[in-house]
Amino acid sequence: NAGVMQNPRHLVRRRGQEARLRCSPMKGHSHVYWYRQLPEEGLKFMVYLQKENIIDESGMPKERFSAEFPKEGPSILRIQQVVRGDSAAYFCASSLRDGNTEAFFGQGTRLTVV
């Protein structure tokens, strides 16, 4: 059973470009979380999604950031018009169900904005 798969592992974008980060949850998991980690800091919650639904996006910046988890395919975190401050590691986690169940993390996508 493959773990949480994120791609790409590394992504370089110029200021103003769009970044698309993909996350395939563990098999059978229907709950996906996105977290952002700045260098030397802890992980900060961004958004929680179930299939075709955004449950909690309280940690998402109001502009330029969006997330989706379609019925088919991976979850996508999209950052439009990237700025230097968006440079970070973005981690996806999945869980079997909600209610304080174990969340398993992917290897992350390290976004660098130049």
Added chain:
Amino acid sequence: GENVEQHPSTLSVQEGDSAVIKCTYSDSASNYFPWYKQELGKGPQLIIDIRSNVGEKKDQRIAVTLNKTAKHFSLHITETQPEDSAVYFCAASLPMDSSYKLIFGSGTRLLVRP
């Protein structure tokens, strides 16, 4: 909202000694407390977790204790080995509005000296 404080930020121990990392949380409604180990360039890996109806949990060399009254929980690693060197994060989960997002501490960099 929930806030998680973690101490110390760095910890250096001699191989074979014990290591203790402590976390406090602010919201008494939090009921799930996982610990993650993050190695360089990798995603967080769940190593142990505890729920609010339990005071202590042990898994081989790793144990976690929870004091609900004081709102703090601790990770104990005995007989440390060099491969235990990593950054450790505590987290708390606050079930509100159907969201079970994890609120992370700022991390503890553990170095086990051979």
